[in-house]
Amino acid sequence: MNSLVQSLFMTHAFRAGIYSWSSTAAAEADGEAASAAQPAAAIADNVCFELQRLFVALHHSEATSYDPTALTDALSLDTSVQQDAQEFNKLLLSLIETHLRRSPEPALQSLVQSTFRGESCYRTVCARCERPFASSATRHPLYELELRLKPSGGTALQESLLEYVCKEELEGVECGHCSSRQNATRNICLASLPPVLSLQLLRF
Numbered sequence: 001m002n003s004l005v006q007s008l009f010m011t012h013a014f015r016a017g018i019y020s021w022s023s024t025a026a027a028e029a030d031g032e033a034a035s036a037a038q039p040a041a042a043i044a045d046n047v048c049f050e051l052q053r054l055f056v057a058l059h060h061s062e063a064t065s066y067d068p069t070a071l072t073d074a075l076s077l078d079t080s081v082q083q084d085a086q087e088f089n090k091l092l093l094s095l096i097e098t099h100l101r102r103s104p105e106p107a108l109q110s111l112v113q114s115t116f117r118g119e120s121c122y123r124t125v126c127a128r129c130e131r132p133f134a135s136s137a138t139r140h141p142l143y144e145l146e147l148r149l150k151p152s153g154g155t156a157l158q159e160s161l162l163e164y165v166c167k168e169e170l171e172g173v174e175c176g177h178c179s180s181r182q183n184a185t186r187n188i189c190l191a192s193l194p195p196v197l198s199l200q201l202l203r204f
């Protein structure tokens, strides 16, 4: 979790978005008077506030460590469950996204999507008529690329990316154009890339 939170901190657009959160605006959105007596209630268990606190500590504190318990509590995160880094990244972004949607500020509501979300599609092409299946037009949200590492030096990332989008052969799939089962190829297409593309490097 610490390395993922540090990655979020180092993503300037995300950090700036979190810094823009205002406890006063949140309190007003909740229908509370923005008085000096009530800000504690407005920010208690607030993910934006806890991320702000953590980011400010990383930014300005000279302390050698920071206890993120308040953030994990705000996220209702079960810290007793160990998870793979890529699975945990999905969970963490999903939880942050869910909480940010409650923000009264539109830029914060869409902060995760506007920073990390792209779109991909599975392009399936019939080997006989060479036309793409209708399903090829369906776009899926893309928050990261899970790449398998290649142990071959400096071009490893490029090789992994090429492998990610390479075609696979399919046998006997129904082609809507031919109205019969045909062989086909399928590959992932990156329809749109986010401003910040997250790459998860899988060792296994």
Ligand SMILES: [Zn+2]
Pocket: 126, 127, 128, 129, 130, 131, 175, 176, 177, 178, 179, 182
């Ligand atoms: Zn066909």
